[in-house]
Amino acid sequence: MPFQAFALLMLLPALIACSTTGDVMTAYGKTDDSHQQPLLLALHDWSPALGTIATRPVQVTTDNPATILNPAQAQAFALQHSPAIRSILASQGIADADYRQATLINNPGFSASALRAEGSWKTEFGISLGILDWLTLPMRKRLAGAELEAARTGALTALTRELGAVRSRYFAVVAARHASRQQQQTAEAARLNAELARQLNQAGNLSELEQLRYEDELARQQLAAQQAITDADIRLAELELALGLPFNSELVVPDALPDTDADLLTPAALRAILQNADTFAALLTTAMQQRPEVTMMRNTRESLERRLDLQQKQFGMSELGLGLVTEREPDGSTASGLELDLSLPLFDRGQHRVSSIQSRLVQLTADEQALQLAIAHQLSRNLNNLLNLSQQVRQLRDQDIPRQQRMLELVLQEYNFMLSGPFELISVKQQETETVMRYVSLLERYWAEHADFMQHSANTADTFVAGLVPTSDPSALSPDSSSPHSPAPHSLDSESSNHQEHHHD
Amino acid sequence: MINRRQLLLGSAAGFVSAGLSGRSAGTQTAQAPATNSSSQNAATDRPYTPVVTPNGRTLPYKMRDGVKEFHLIAEEVDHEFAEGTRIKAWGYNGSTPGPTLEAVEGDRVRIFVTNRLKEPTTVHWHGLILPFGMDGVAGLTQKAIPPGESWVYEFTLKQHGTHMYHPHADEMLQMAMGMMGMFIIHPKQQDDANHVDRDFALLLHNWAIHPGTYRPDPSVMTDFDLWTINSKVFPAIAPLLAQNGERVRVRVGNLSMYNHPMHMHGVQFDVTGSDGGRWPRGQWRKEVTEIVGVGQTRDLEFTAVAGDWPLHCHMSHHTMNAMGHELPVTTGVDQSELAREIRQMIPGYMAMGENGMSAHQEHIDAGHMRGPQNTLAMMGGRGPYGPMEMGGMFTLIKVRDELDGDNDPGWFEPPQGTQAYRVNSVPDDLPV
Ligand SMILES: [Cu+2]
Numbered sequence: 022m023p024f025q026a027f028a029l030l031m032l033l034p035a036l037i038a039c040s041t042t043g044d045v046m047t048a049y050g051k052t053d054d055s056h057q058q059p060l061l062l063a064l065h066d067w068s069p070a071l072g073t074i075a076t077r078p079v080q081v082t083t084d085n086p087a088t089i090l091n092p093a094q095a096q097a098f099a100l101q102h103s104p105a106i107r108s109i110l111a112s113q114g115i116a117d118a119d120y121r122q123a124t125l126i127n128n129p130g131f132s133a134s135a136l137r138a139e140g141s142w143k144t145e146f147g148i149s150l151g152i153l154d155w156l157t158l159p160m161r162k163r164l165a166g167a168e169l170e171a172a173r174t175g176a177l178t179a180l181t182r183e184l185g186a187v188r189s190r191y192f193a194v195v196a197a198r199h200a201s202r203q204q205q206q207t208a209e210a211a212r213l214n215a216e217l218a219r220q221l222n223q224a225g226n227l228s229e230l231e232q233l234r235y236e237d238e239l240a241r242q243q244l245a246a247q248q249a250i251t252d253a254d255i256r257l258a259e260l261e262l263a264l265g266l267p268f269n270s271e272l273v274v275p276d277a278l279p280d281t282d283a284d285l286l287t288p289a290a291l292r293a294i295l296q297n298a299d300t301f302a303a304l305l306t307t308a309m310q311q312r313p314e315v316t317m318m319r320n321t322r323e324s325l326e327r328r329l330d331l332q333q334k335q336f337g338m339s340e341l342g343l344g345l346v347t348e349r350e351p352d353g354s355t356a357s358g359l360e361l362d363l364s365l366p367l368f369d370r371g372q373h374r375v376s377s378i379q380s381r382l383v384q385l386t387a388d389e390q391a392l393q394l395a396i397a398h399q400l401s402r403n404l405n406n407l408l409n410l411s412q413q414v415r416q417l418r419d420q421d422i423p424r425q426q427r428m429l430e431l432v433l434q435e436y437n438f439m440l441s442g443p444f445e446l447i448s449v450k451q452q453e454t455e456t457v458m459r460y461v462s463l464l465e466r467y468w469a470e471h472a473d474f475m476q477h478s479a480n481t482a483d484t485f486v487a488g489l490v491p492t493s494d495p496s497a498l499s500p501d502s503s504s505p506h507s508p509a510p511h512s513l514d515s516e517s518s519n520h521q522e523h524h525h526d
Numbered sequence: 527m528i529n530r531r532q533l534l535l536g537s538a539a540g541f542v543s544a545g546l547s548g549r550s551a552g553t554q555t556a557q558a559p560a561t562n563s564s565s566q567n568a569a570t571d572r573p574y575t576p577v578v579t580p581n582g583r584t585l586p587y588k589m590r591d592g593v594k595e596f597h598l599i600a601e602e603v604d605h606e607f608a609e610g611t612r613i614k615a616w617g618y619n620g621s622t623p624g625p626t627l628e629a630v631e632g633d634r635v636r637i638f639v640t641n642r643l644k645e646p647t648t649v650h651w652h653g654l655i656l657p658f659g660m661d662g663v664a665g666l667t668q669k670a671i672p673p674g675e676s677w678v679y680e681f682t683l684k685q686h687g688t689h690m691y692h693p694h695a696d697e698m699l700q701m702a703m704g705m706m707g708m709f710i711i712h713p714k715q716q717d718d719a720n721h722v723d724r725d726f727a728l729l730l731h732n733w734a735i736h737p738g739t740y741r742p743d744p745s746v747m748t749d750f751d752l753w754t755i756n757s758k759v760f761p762a763i764a765p766l767l768a769q770n771g772e773r774v775r776v777r778v779g780n781l782s783m784y785n786h787p788m789h790m791h792g793v794q795f796d797v798t799g800s801d802g803g804r805w806p807r808g809q810w811r812k813e814v815t816e817i818v819g820v821g822q823t824r825d826l827e828f829t830a831v832a833g834d835w836p837l838h839c840h841m842s843h844h845t846m847n848a849m850g851h852e853l854p855v856t857t858g859v860d861q862s863e864l865a866r867e868i869r870q871m872i873p874g875y876m877a878m879g880e881n882g883m884s885a886h887q888e889h890i891d892a893g894h895m896r897g898p899q900n901t902l903a904m905m906g907g908r909g910p911y912g913p914m915e916m917g918g919m920f921t922l923i924k925v926r927d928e929l930d931g932d933n934d935p936g937w938f939e940p941p942q943g944t945q946a947y948r949v950n951s952v953p954d955d956l957p958v
Contacts, residue, residue, distance in 0.1 A: 221855070223859075227854060437896060437897050438848065439883070443856070443875075444854060447872070
């Protein structure tokens with residue numbers, strides 16, 4: 022299974038490309054074992070609405086920090102270069118991360134963006150198991166059964182957290198760059214007003230007092246613009262750190278957040294989950310199946326039950342046990358560690374061991390319930406926030422910003438007929454850029470909440486939500502075979518062409 | 527008492543007057559162009575020269591039992607100030623201003639007023655000497671006429687002169703909406719010495735039609751957008767036509783919210799009358815500009831001289847169409863570099879006014895600067911030699927040796943040697 026699965030998994034970047042661009046751009050990973058083979062992706066900028074980046078497919082390698090254009094690539098890069106991640110992988114005996122990165126990043130356990138690719142649930146579950154196969158290689162011979170699984174899931178948890186952080190920082194820097202770009206526009210509008218005021222003052226047509234009002238506004242906007250540049254730089258540095266890049270690297274990321282309908286969850290789907298208890302329960306179940314802590318608890322339970330069974334059968338026999346301890350952190354995540362359980366059978370007839378295991382099983386049940394409750398609350402909070410934010414984002418995108426643009430058009434008409442002055446005209450433009458800044462801020466909150474949602478749902482939420490509402494744009498589902506950069510393998514076609522039929526049943 | 531001769535004349539005039547009124551009827555009731563030369567007048571054996579209301583008309587009446595019966599209908603009307611600007615106005619009998627009422631001193635008039643508005647109205651006969659109960663003041667002299675009802679005003683005309691009518695119910699709004707008209711009363715005793723060949727009625731008004739809107743804003747007190755003569759703006763105001771040497775009277779009434787110094791080119795006119803009637807000759811005075819105050823009328827008379835002579839309000843903003851009043855002064859500011867930068871951010875931006883505003887009309891006429899819907903450019907109109915850069919209360923008195931009926935005679939061509947001309951040099955010994 023591992024190699025076949027691996028081969029299949031290597032095709033998943035295509036699905037990532039689908040999901041992040043809304044249009045299908047084919048991409049493929051080589052199944053060649055050589056780690057010199059870079060992951061090839063055909064990319065497509067995802068912000069046509071604000072479009073500063075050309076909409077064109079480009080072939081990139083994840084080795085090049087100048088071409089990190091989506092979070093999946095950032096994660097791929099981090100897997101290859103981040104010391105923190107390499108440390109985790111190394112502890113699991115995976116030294117050649119660059120060789121296996123495609124498997125890792127394309128696993129739905131790591132890449133949220135893969136999930137809108139509508140890959141079937143069976144496949145994804147298989148991938149998760151596949152991932153575990155790669156983990157804890159050195160422990161395989163020393164540990165057996167549930168303990169091995171526990172160690173693997175511990176590593177999975179750490180990796181998920183690291184890659185989640187890469188994803189968050191990626192969005193943070195894109196948001197900061199987006200906001201900065203708009204702030205520069207606002208400052209430019211203020212500059213034009215101030216320059217006009219200066220010229221009018223020089224010509225003797227505007228008092229110094231009036232002129233200084235425009236200067237004052239310019240100064241305010243320039244400070245804000247400078248601050249925005251610094252914020253973007255700092256966030257870029259934070260992403261560099263997460264990616265294992267040096268300060269002032271060649272790293273280039275887009276300067277516009279994704280905001281098309283294909284990028285955003287629909288309010289209808291989010292509302293459907295919130296309002297339908299069965300749907301919510303299905304989401305929760307799906308999430309629970311993929312959450313590493315749940316896997317750990319399940320494995321621990323199996324281990325305990327096996328030992329209990331053994332204890333009851335082999336009365337009084339001593340045992341060297343390795344168990345899993347799970348602790349919940351204040352932020353809701355969990356930390357796990359291995360517990361060495363050494364006991365001597367001298368006067369022990371086993372009763373206290375049986376009751377100890379039994380009480381730990383009781384505790385485990387309580388922990389599982391507490392975890393489920395916590396996840397349910399996390400998910401419902403995420404859903405509520407996302408519903409609100411996705412409505413607000415759409416309102417600004419579809420109504421408020423176009424309204425401002427229409428207003429600008431009308432003021433220009435008034436200006437043409439000498440009914441409004443140039444200051445008023447430029448000020449309306451400035452209002453428009455300020456509205457776009459509010460929009461960017463909402464988009465940033467949306468993507469932060471979305472990342473949180475993905476984390477809480479163990480990256481299952483996107484696919485789940487997408488499965489609720491039929492895709493309205495069928496063209497987004499089929500690969501563009503005419504593209505010279507998309508020699509789509511057959512297996513990709515079959516994967517992506519029938520994904521609508523897959524459901525998480 | 528009405529003698530037989532008057533009765534006959536009246537009957538005839540009642541049906542003929544429609545054909546004699548309003549030269550430029552526009553969208554109003556179709557009418558034959560009025561001719562009002564003295565010969566035409568004599569042909570109808572009318573004891574007076576009928577008034578011409580440019581862009582308007584005179585309301586026909588019917589003589590019944592010695593009483594001249596008129597019917598005014600207060601209603602909403604579709605009105606066009608000039609091509610490209612239409613509004614929902616209120617007026618009478620399909621127009622603003624309402625049709626001119628014309629009668630003779632001593633006439634008994636019975637005026638039916640039908641209210642087709644959705645609020646009560648009255649008609650006040652501005653300046654007329656009449657019984658208290660006929661004065662048309664809502665709540666004071668009568669109950670206001672409710673929507674859908676018809677009321678009658680009936681009185682005998684005890685005076686002559688240039689008068690007006692307008693509502694005196696919700697007056698501020700109803701007048702802002704365009705409800706007003708002229709009421710001309712000719713003297714019973716026609717004085718040959720004071721005979722005029724042409725008699726015009728102009729009613730001044732101001733309108734707040736904000737750019738992109740279709741209904742007057744009655745709340746505006748000072749910053750009006752449109753300044754009108756008979757509810758039209760230049761270049762849509764019909765010119766006043768006359769023949770060389772004819773005696774012409776221009777009656778000007780003002781129901782706007784500003785006084786208007788009406789200025790006439792080419793002649794010194796006599797101010798010969800007002801709402802107080804025709805003044806004794808000894809009170810006439812020569813002027814070239816006469817302020818027509820709010821609520822006043824003035825009669826201006828002169829002997830026509832060939833040319834296309836402007837007649838306009840001399841408040842220069844009153845000869846503009848819609849314009850902003852709080853614009854920064856760009857005169858003397860070279861914006862060319864800055865304009866390029868602004869265009870980067872606001873495509874279509876054009877710097878205006880560096881050397882004055884004259885270039886504005888060129889831009890507008892070239893058609894590359896779009897304005898708001900339903901809004902006239904500040905200035906416009908082209909003469910034979912270029913842009914006239916005018917709007918609002920501006921029109922022309924076109925005088926020719928001979929007119930072809932009511933047809934616009936085109937542009938006046940100055941006789942050789944009577945027009946300004948260009949020189950290549952100025953004598954350098956002239957003091958400056
Ligand atoms: Cu005026």
